[in-house]
Amino acid sequence: MKKPFKALPIASMSLLAIATSAIISTTASAAIVPEGTKLASVQELVRGNGAEPASLDPQKVEGTPGSTVTKDLFEGLITQDADGNVIPGQAESWTVSDDNKVFTFKIRDNAKWSNGEPVKASDFVFAFRRAVDPALASRYAWYMEIPTIINATDIVNGKMKPETLGVKALDDKTFQVTLEKPVPYFVKMLAHQTMFPVPEAVVKKFGDDWTRPENIVTNGAFTLKDWVVNEKLVLERNANYWNDKETVIDKVTYLPITSQTAELSRYKAGELDMTNEIPLEHYKSLKKQIPEQIKTTPQLGTYYYAFNLQEKPFDDVRIRQALSYAINRSAITDYILKQGQIPAYTFTPQAVAGFTPPATEYSKLSQKERDQKARDLMKAAGFDKSNPLKLNLLYNTSESHKKVAIAISQMWKPLGVQVTLENQEWKTFLDSRDEGKFQVARAGWIGDYNEPSTMLDLNTTTHGNNDGKYSSKRYDQLMAKSRVVTSDEERAKLYAEAEEILAEDMPIAPVYQYVTSRLVKNHVGGYPLNNVEDNVFTRDLYIKQ
């Protein structure tokens, strides 16, 4: 998945209840079964998982297939409820120091590993250190650098030992993290698997083999029973999980089916209760046949086209604006995608928590007006039908990207734009985009934590995924300022201003806001429809009769 780069937000007092306060919640991570629901006698669930996980080791996982499974197997200090709100996980409460840099977590007395051993603060210390240890070389080490955990960056760089990381076990059940700078959403970030604990003794005993079914020890609602690479992962209920009494599902099987059509066939044949995706070309017929089984959730992500500002004539803002205006976004969402995607006129999607993206000026115009403006701008920039702008549109090989690209190139035609479509295999495409070997490229960005900076930081000058090399001093300053302001309102204003700058400079053309669509059988209860980060915990689900 797309990940944000170094966001270094500083100090916000109100995002979370901070300042020396104990937070104790009664909400539990569990399936909420409405009264009167008749549960099936066999509580077994089969979920499509898209692909084989890269790993089941929390500090080695990369990609969605692995993170979905690890979130069933392990649990961090906090976790999320069905709507994505923070609720206590392994920690029953936590306190934050006055300067918002020291976070102290009280681990539950009944938090246990699946082998019956207690979950200790030292397991967290061990896990946090592994995440930054160059010897383990975690792809997600940057996730420990974002909240500025003391010495994290120096350890990743090999300048300091992992033991110097700002984490401590005060006693068996008290874990403390110290940050260099205050980070308003640090607690929120703990829902990510990179910050999950691992059983120190087991990892040390078995080394790289510790995640095998015969060795693994977990602290989540489930534990691993069987694992056949490219076929299945079978998880069984963990009787030692602290809230096991409220788990309903006894067994969950994940199938790493890469082909969407194969997944659909197996769903139709009754071998799957939940798919991972819905093939675009089948969506219409499914909508007719089984509309009630299609579950669509807004997602924290935006599909966009990036302009390469290093290449002429895309350094000309008029060209970028014209190309962006001429994209008929609702035609794409309504006639091509048709799964409930929302036209995007800002980079931050509406699904984000605590921020409503502003209505940018061009979003208020009708498409006809936008088209007219686009033609005028193009003409002013010196291009029209007699002197067409020839551009190359790069996308990664896929039917749906192709459909969107064809539609957009047709929309650009009246401007006198001649588009050459170029598709490349995934990794080749990523390489081309990263090295700036493109004029206009398809891109998508999915946020890692539910906060606008996860999106907006991408357009800052130094961001690793700012592929078009957009650079605006004003924008950079705004984003830097957003990290130091103290009130939510003020920060939201800055974010809104940042969006206005993007709409003005148009370094990227947002196209649509992503949604997650999957098929879920009618007998599956508890499926979350509001978790914009697509965290579907099996412990929250149940099978109806």
Added chain:
Amino acid sequence: MAVCLPPQGPVTGLEAIPLSSPLHWFKLQVCINREGIHQTVPMFAFTIKRLAVAIPTLFILILLSFFLMQMAPGSPFTGDFNLPPEILANLQAKYHLDKPLWQQFMYYLGDLMQGDLGPSFKYKDYTVNELVAQSLPVSLTIGSVAFIFTVITGVTLGTLAALKQNSWVDYTVMTFSMIGIVLPSFVIAPLMVLIFAVTLQWLPAGGWNDGNWANMILPVSAMAILYMASVARIMRSSMIETLNSNFIRTAKAKGLPQRVIILRHALKPALLPVISYLGPAFVGIITGSVVIETVFGLPGMGQHFVNGALNRDYSLVLGLTIIIGALTILFTAIVDILYGLIDPKIRVGK
């Protein structure tokens, strides 16, 4: 001094390998010794000769794959999130990718000598050896069953069609085999799933379940149909040609029953073109078809091969290339030996 002649070519030229092909250089050779007596080169010498060629062949294969793989754009660590340089450096150091290419190659060869194919770059909890150990048996099982099925049915159908030439039996077999040939497996396999799993719900649509027979029927059939169709067609034409040859006419004149003529005299020579066709196909069948494995969700080698290439999982792709390369060399040799055993013209001098 012995003068060696190339072996006789297959009976029909349909699917035959041309005599000029290098494949024939190492076939069991018919030699004429100084006294003018036919004799064959001993099996042992033949085997040694094959092995001597196999090792450099494999080496070149490894060398080429190693460098070609590295030349592909992107790396195992390319993702849509561009990694910060320090993390990329740690990853490269862990897998020795920070060393010069020749040094990486020497590392690889060193490990290979000890039978270690290295860690997978993508599946971080597994080594390539483990992935192969898990996936090869699956591909092998499906492939072997499909192969046996192909040979028995294909040969029987082809023979029947030849015996009843231009009758309805012939036409039916030929029509079906034509369908089998023109429809690719990515059409046949999902079609079978649609009919037998989704609509009729007789069989599972996918999965392996430790080789449960119900899970094997559809993939094995989908795989076999393609080869079966070709085998039936080759068998038919080769059988027709054999039945028209002089020695069969002699057998008929001697009044031998048809069953004996077919089974004892016609079958063996008629099988030669089938063997030339199936020999090279065999390794492909047993090392897994990516289409079949993807459609049926089978944990075989085919999926690893394609995903490995897409993920730039250098060690996985190299490991599989070596295994498939070695198997190809091995089975080409076995086919050559079989060829010698089955072709009476080659066994002169005994």
